Structure formats: structure tokens, C-alpha cells
Amino acid sequence: AQSVTQLDSQVPVFEEAPVELRCNYSSSVSVYLFWYVQYPNQGLQLLLKYLSGSTLVKGINGFEAEFNKSQTSFHLRKPSVHISDTAEYFCAVTLSGNTGKLIFGQGTTLQVKP
Amino acid sequence: GAGVSQSPRYKVAKRGQDVALRCDPISGHVSLFWYQQALGQGPEFLTYFQNEAQLDKSGLPSDRFFAERPEGSVSTLKIQRTQQEDSAVYLCASSFETSGNSPLHFGNGTRLTVT
Numbered sequence: 140a141q142s143v144t145q146l147d148s149q150v151p152v153f154e155e156a157p158v159e160l161r162c163n164y165s166s167s168v169s170v171y172l173f174w175y176v177q178y179p180n181q182g183l184q185l186l187l188k189y190l191s192g193s194t195l196v197k198g199i200n201g202f203e204a205e206f207n208k209s210q211t212s213f214h215l216r217k218p219s220v221h222i223s224d225t226a227e228y229f230c231a232v233t234l235s236g237n238t239g240k241l242i243f244g245q246g247t248t249l250q251v252k253p
Numbered sequence: 254g255a256g257v258s259q260s261p262r263y264k265v266a267k268r269g270q271d272v273a274l275r276c277d278p279i280s281g282h283v284s285l286f287w288y289q290q291a292l293g294q295g296p297e298f299l300t301y302f303q304n305e306a307q308l309d310k311s312g313l314p315s316d317r318f319f320a321e322r323p324e325g326s327v328s329t330l331k332i333q334r335t336q337q338e339d340s341a342v343y344l345c346a347s348s349f350e351t352s353g354n355s356p357l358h359f360g361n362g363t364r365l366t367v368t
Binding site for chain 2: 181240
């Protein structure tokens, strides 16, 4: 079975500083990887996804993530954060070729301070 | 509509009551998912429809939970005899294709509080 671990429950950071949100997954077979963002009282919005090919994936709002198969990681990064990036971030995995049934991590709260 | 619509946005039920939560997916989307998100947790899969067929209901926590999508568009999640542990946000998501590489579009959820 697949599982996702987000290593930090909360990440406080100052505005314009870089940030990395960590995600590790476990699976014995090939997977697709995703990062979603959730603003208060809203649904989840897709930031980026890794399906295959280049291990560096660029998404919306200046975010990017790197797939590392040997370390089974898919960490999310942004070189300079804004106050508006304050939100909950979820890493998720699904089996390649599956129906799209996602297994989510517990989430990381990104708190951007002025 | 432009996105996935869920109603009601908030629902308060007394323990033992039945509730029905509605999801209007994006028009033409084949796949529809229901997730349950407890406070401070990530969403957890409940059930999956491909058109009107419920292909996976492995995540439904008990036989009090029932979902349907009779015409392959609107879906309803019903919870019978609600319990306090059912309190959560219920998220609906749809996608155009049936494969995992098609992104899911989520609604804003229904927050259910059981008192």
C-alpha cells in the first residue's frame, strides 16, 4: 500500500525568504505525485504534478518540486514566498495508471510572516 | 458551472439524524470522488464513481455511509444515524478522465458538525 509522510506540520517563514516543504512517500510500484494547496474554507487546488520525465516540475504561483526516486521524496520549494502563500499544503500520491484515487499526507501549514 | 459545486456549505446535525450532501461536478467529467477531511488532517478517500458506476467504495467507514450518482453527473453522499465522529469536511472532486494523470478539481466542501 502507498503512504505519504509530510515531515513538518508547520513551517513559519518570513516574507521573501525561501521555503521547502518536505514530502516522502512509500510505494513498491510506480506512482504519480502531486502537491495541492488549500486556503481557509476552500477546496484543494493543484499546484503541480509529477507523472514522468524530468524530475524537476514547475507549478503555479512560482512553486516547483523535485522527484527523487532513490530517496522516495517529492519536496516542494519556492525561492521567495509572499504573505498570500499562507495556506495548508498537501502532498499526495496515486498509482500510475490508476483511477486517480489519491492518498494524501497530513498536510503542512505554511505561515508567512511580514 | 465553472467548478465543482457542493451543497450545503455547512450542515449541523443532531446525533442520530440522517444527512445528505450534494455534489455537482464539472460538466462532462467522468470520474467523481468523495473524500473526508477531519480537522487538521489530510483528506481520506471514501468512494469513486466512473459515470454512474460506483467502482470503489473501500473507504466508506461503515454501512451508515452511502453514495450514489444515478445519472452519471450529480452525486449524493448520505450518512445515516450520524455520530459525532462523522464531524468533518466532506470534499467532492471530479476529473475529465479515468486515469491518474488527469487532475482532480475539488469543490469547497461541506462542513458537517454532529452535536
